[in-house]
Amino acid sequence: MNTLRGWSHVLKKEKVMNTLRQRYSRLCKVACWGGVLLLALLGAFSLAQNEPTISVLVLQGSAMDTLHSMIPQFEERFNIKVDWAASPYGSMHQKEVADFAAHTARFDVVMVDNPWLAEYAPAGWLLDLTPHFQGSSFGFAIDPSTPFPPEVGTFPTITLDGFLTPVLNDYGNWAGQLYTLPWMLGAQLLYYRKSLFDDPENKAAFQKEFGYPLEVPQTWQQLADAAKFFTKPPDMYGLTWSGHKGNEGENNFLEVLWSMGGDAFPFGQGMPSKNDPLGNMPIINSPIAQKALSFWASLKQYMPPGAGQFQWAEITPPYTNGNAAMMIQWSDFVAEVANSKVKDDTGYTLLPGDPSAPANNVPGITPGQGYSSLGGWSLAINNDSKNVDAALTFGEWATGLTMTPEEQLHYQDTAFTALGIESTFNNTASLGYQTGRYPIELKTYLGTCDVAPQLAAASRSKQSSATKRK
Secondary structure, eight states, X not given: OHHHHHHHHHHHHHHHHHHHHHHHHHHHHHHHHHHHHHHHHHHHHHHXXXXXXXXEEEEOSHHHHHHHHTXXXXXXXXOOEEEEEEEOHHHHHHHHHHHHHHTOOOOSEEEEEGXXXXXXXXXXXXXXXXXXXXXXXXXXXXXXXXXXXXXXXXXXXXXXXXBOHHHHHHHHEXXXXXXXXXXXXXXXXXXXXXXXXXXXXXXXXXXXXXXXXXXXXXXXXXXXXXXXXXXXXXXBEEEEOOOOTTHHHHHHHHHHHHXXXXXXXXXXXXXXXXXXXXXXXXXXXXXXXXXXXHHHHHGGGGSOTTGGGOOHHHHXXXXXXXXXXXXXEEGGGHHHHHTSTXXXXXXXXXXXXXXXXXXXXXXXXOTTOOOEEEEEEEEEEBTTOSOHHXXXXXXXXXXXXXXXXXXXXXXXXXXXXOOSBHHHHTOTTSHHHHTTHXXXXXXXXXXXXXXXXXXXXXXXOTTTTOOSOO
16 A cells, blocks of 8 residues: 555656646747747837838829839838828929928929929939939940030930930930939820721812822821811811910920921020020011911811810810810820720821921921920939938839839830830830830930920029920
8 A cells, every 4th residue: 555655646746747847848939939929020120110211202193193003012122111192283393392492301202394403403402313323333424525405405415224315314414414314204296096097088088179198197287188177067176286375385386386497585495695695585476486376376277166275184085085086185195095985096196397497597496397395204302311222212113214124014004104214115015015106206205306494494484494294
């Protein structure tokens, strides 16, 4: 009995020890996992502390909506957070100037309407991007032997691999330094209904009435004849465009004036002279300008009722509804055409010229050539930004420079917009290329865009260089 009693005591003691060992093991495991969790939380906190955040101000619209939807990809790839703010055009300039003037650095990255460069850069409000790209692998160069603007400019031309050189300089070159990158391009195109111009009955009737074949217009006279031919109110008009007082009217009139060999000032696309005040006087009342104005006004009879007061967005519905044979409109309105009943019936071409234009001495203007205004927006970095490196990284990505080809294609096809990257215009997989828009738009940016950027500096007026869509 004593022996059994002893063994029982030993077994009970062993059982207690096993229980204690199990509890200790569980405590060790809990402590171990707790330590791992604590380290993970500390690591995540550390990463969050080191993850920079930038504030970006953009223009409201479909293009920036598309880019906004891509921000999670940017944040994951570059470990940078983005605070996104979108503004209507009417308050955009005011918000930016208030931030710049007060040096509050509320926004690290801003969208810049191209006439604003002449205001922002000389004031010291924008970060000079030149040092950054000079030390990068992007292929940046400044060529003093090639003036900008071509033939008439005093600034050296800047090149940056990938970007369209004329657009890069029009948008961002001030005094030979680079301040902005092309972000959302815009040029005016001539949209036309292919079925109307290809119809055999229309061709025969046009030939009989005007004495020459019906073709997509290459001259202003051909456009006027075609507009007259197709105008059959109230259901069909030859052309939808705008003569609205202000930006629309000024912008559209200048495109006619340039092609006829004139300009608003005698220095044309060049710079005003401090030593020749009389040479800086407007020539908007010259015989060439009077001819251009008379012709431009004559087109109204072939436009829908109210065209004289159309704002930009109001130009498009008559065309997309099938009530106009032609439309002169900014390239970013392709999005509306692509969602309309005329999407498969739309062709694109350059704006007409005037081969009868006389030779003249307005610098930078080739008489007879068709011209489009250069519109669009660029990306700039606030000179007061405390997050310059992160802002530069965002700028390179958002403007397409470091986007993957898949991101570029998604952005362009979804937003129906154009990047400043030349290769994107030649991507045969893109909708812009397949519809014929990009080849025409590329020709426009490379050779038939005028922007008169120096007019903004000469007049310090928001309207003086308003050769673009507002």
